[in-house]
Amino acid sequence: xxxxxxxxxxxxxxxxxxxxxxxxxxxxxxxxxxxxxxxxxxxxxxxxxxxxxxxxxxxxxxxxxxxxxxxxxxxxxxxxxxxxxxxxxxxxxxxxxxxxxxxxxxxxxxxxxxxxxxxxxxxxxxxxxxxxxxxxxxxxxxxxxxxxxxxxxxxxxxxxxxxxxxxxxxxxxxxxxxxxxxxxxxxxxxxxxxxxxxxxxxxxxxxxxxxxxxxxxxxxxxxxxxxxxxxxxxxxxxxxxxxxxxxxxxxxxxxxxxxx
Numbered sequence: 001x002x003x004x005x006x007x008x009x010x011x012x013x014x015x016x017x018x019x020x021x022x023x024x025x026x027x028x029x030x031x032x033x034x035x036x037x038x039x040x041x042x043x044x045x046x047x048x049x050x051x052x053x054x055x056x057x058x059x060x061x062x063x064x065x066x067x068x069x070x071x072x073x074x075x076x077x078x079x080x081x082x083x084x085x086x087x088x089x090x091x092x093x094x095x096x097x098x099x100x101x102x103x104x105x106x107x108x109x110x111x112x113x114x115x116x117x118x119x120x121x122x123x124x125x126x127x128x129x130x131x132x133x134x135x136x137x138x139x140x141x142x143x144x145x146x147x148x149x150x151x152x153x154x155x156x157x158x159x160x161x162x163x164x165x166x167x168x169x170x171x172x173x174x175x176x177x178x179x180x181x182x183x184x185x186x187x188x189x190x191x192x193x194x195x196x197x198x199x200x201x202x203x204x205x206x207x208x209x210x211x212x213x214x215x216x217x218x219x220x221x222x223x224x225x226x227x228x229x230x231x232x233x234x235x236x237x238x239x240x241x242x243x244x245x246x247x248x249x250x251x252x253x254x255x256x257x258x259x260x
Contacts, residue, residue: 004235005044011228012048015207019221022201023051023208024228028064029079030055031205035067037236042071053208055079055111059090065097073106077137081110082117084124091129108132113139113181114146118162125173135176135200138163142181154182155190163190167198176200178208188218205229 001009015021024045026033033041038054045052051074056064059078068076078090087110094108110133112121124130140154140163147158167177178201179191191202192215199211207225214221 001043001047002235004231004238005040008044008228008231008235009047011224011231012044012050012207015221015224015228016048016050019217019224020210020214021050021207021221021225022210023053023074024048024206025053025055025077025203025208027055027205028057028061028067035071038067038071040235041232042073051075051208053077059086059110060093062093062097065094066101068106069097069101069103075107075109075134077109077111079111079139080113080117080142081124082114083120084127087124087133088127088129091127091132095129095132107134109135109137109176109178111137111139111142112166113137113142115143115162116146118143118166121166121169125169130173133175135178136166136170137178137180137203138166140179140181144181151182155186160190160193164194164198167194171198178203180204183222185219185222188215191215191218206232 012021012024024041026038026041042052052071053075054068054071054073055077056068056079059081065076076094081087081090090110091108098104098106112118140159141151143162144150144153144156144159149156149158153159163179170177177199179199180203183202183204187202191199191211201211202209202214204222204225206229209221209225
């Protein structure tokens with residue numbers, strides 16, 4: 001573990017102890033996280049004492065689920081699940097792989113992040129496999145864009161009304177509710193509009209907070225979560241930068257042998 005990674009562990013411990021952080025997240029979807037990167041983040045999460053969450057690349061990404069098992073994830077999230085059939089495909093695939101590998105303690109979640117998913121959500125909750133689903137993550141960024149809005153509209157009343165409706169239905173079905181997508185200091189009023197018990201977590205790109213406790217020091221906690229992501233990206237840049245440069249000397253030698 002290098003110096004930046006040790007700094008990330010220390011920052012994550014501080015976030016866990018002082019700001020109710022419960023997990024970190026990697027994404028095979030939007031981020032395109034490589035397996036070696038996910039392994040490094042898993043080690044950081046273990047040393048910091050927080051959960052490791054992984055978003056796979058699709059509702060039936062079997063290879064991703066195998067990788068998730070090997071990484072030892074605590075939560076598995078499927079993105080862009082918009083229909084009852086897609087949810088069935090995800091839950092069946094995940095249950096099959098996890099059962100085959102003898103894994104019983106991974107929570108299964110889905111991203112609800114488009115207007116289509118919102119319109120189909122009640123039907124999704126009615127499928128027989130729903131008992132295998134632990135919760136939903138409301139993705140505000142994609143939800144806003146699916147409405148023809150922009151990143152600047154993630155805190156809008158239109159997005160809020162949809163999120164409140166989703167949370168109410170999810171809670172009635174016994175599911176947990178998390179919210180992500182362009183989380184900033186301006187998101188606090190949005191979060192505070194949820195009924196008590198309807199909102200379990202919020203997440204930045206890399207860091208997951210427990211609610212409602214984390215809302216008390218939101219203005220102090222969020223910059224630290226952003227700092228964690230900054231350190232993560234700097235570490236990633238250093239890692240791949242070293243790989244890019246590692247053959248420079250040999251290339252120079254070969255070039256001189258060929259061309260003088």
